[in-house]
Amino acid sequence: MTITNSAPRNQIFNADCIETMRTFDRDSVDMILTDPPYIVGYRARDGRTVSNDDNADWLRPAFNQMHRVLKPGGVCVSFYGWNRVDLFMQAWRAAGFRVVGHIVFRKQYASSARFLRYQHEAAYLLAKGNPTLPASPIPDVLDFPYTGNKLHPTQKPVEALKPLIASFTRPGELVLDPFCGSGSTLAAARQLGRDWTGIELNPDYFRAASHRLRPAPGRLTA
Numbered sequence: 001m002t003i004t005n006s007a008p009r010n011q012i013f014n015a016d017c018i019e020t021m022r023t024f025d026r027d028s029v030d031m032i033l034t035d036p037p038y039i040v041g042y043r044a045r046d047g048r049t050v051s052n053d054d055n056a057d058w059l060r061p062a063f064n065q066m067h068r069v070l071k072p073g074g075v076c077v078s079f080y081g082w083n084r085v086d087l088f089m090q091a092w093r094a095a096g097f098r099v100v101g102h103i104v105f106r107k108q109y110a111s112s113a114r115f116l117r118y119q120h121e122a123a124y125l126l127a128k129g130n131p132t133l134p135a136s137p138i139p140d141v142l143d144f145p146y147t148g149n150k151l152h153p154t155q156k157p158v159e160a161l162k163p164l165i166a167s168f169t170r171p172g173e174l175v176l177d178p179f180c181g182s183g184s185t186l187a188a189a190r191q192l193g194r195d196w197t198g199i200e201l202n203p204d205y206f207r208a209a210s211h212r213l214r215p216a217p218g219r220l221t222a
Contacts, residue, residue: 007069009174009195012186012213014206017178017199018058021065029069029197030173031076033164033185035156036062038081044153051201056084059091062178067095069176072129075168077103079123079156092126101125105144105160120144121156134167151182151208161188169194183209 005025013020037053052058066076076097080088092099103123110117121144142163147155161184165175171193177185180198182205189196190213198213200206 007174007176008197010190010197012180012183012198012200012206012209014201014203015199016201018061018065020199021062021069021178024069026068027071028174029176030071030074031165031169032066032070032074032176032178033077033161033188034066034177034179035079035154035181035185036179038079039084039087040081042154044149046153048153050154056087059087060094063091063095063097066176066178067097067128070128073131074128075100075131076126076128077123077164077168078126079121082122088124092124097126097128099124100127100131101140103164104141106141107144107146109146131168136167138163138167147184151212152205155182156184158184158188158191161185162192165189165192165194180209181205183212186213 005028007024007028037050039053039056039059041054043049070076078088078092089099101124103125105121105123107119107121110119112118142160144160145157147157149155165188169175172195174195174197175185175189176197178199180186180200183198186196186198186209198209200209
């Protein structure tokens with residue numbers, strides 16, 4: 001008899017992602033796409049902040065759990081803070097991830113300007129084991145439309161995330177975002193016919209994501 005490991009589907013948890021992922025079965029998630037805190041103490045112009053962006057205590061335990069719940073042959077796409085890349089790289093490698101790619105998201109605007117005008121976001125493509133190569137690999141530079149950050153101070157555009165999910169999953173597979181914020185990853189997965197699960201610690205962003213992912217009138221979800 002074949003035993004299928006499982007994780008919750010089409011749900012958002014207002015909880016600590018480390019403790020929540022510990023309740024998921026090992027090897028139960030097809031892909032992880034996440035935008036964790038950058039560990040830079042970020043504060044938006046309107047005063048909004050990101051939980052646990054002032055410390056790295058969560059970093060290794062969170063990626064340990066992500067590696068545990070991801071299926072062998074699965075991939076994790078993780079945004080990161082460029083000036084904390086040493087901490088992120090150490091955590092990814094310690095968890096068991098293999099770095100297989102780097103993605104640049106090209107902005108038409110500058111988030112800030114100091115020594116340079118910062119007009120991009122970046123993410124690493126991490127593998128657990130040996131994933132099957134995509135039939136038609138997407139480029140490693142993608143456009144990053146401006147969201148207006150109405151739901152979250154670092155809100156990611158759905159249109160920038162969809163090519164990643166489409167490339168590395170099939171319809172019906174499960175995409176996890178342990179730092180789901182306002183739910184951009186989950187919305188992208190749903191639009192592509194994938195199942196999704198999100199975890200968000202901040203109650204305000206959890207409510208925004210839950211409202212965004214609520215079923216459309218007359219639509220049933222799993």
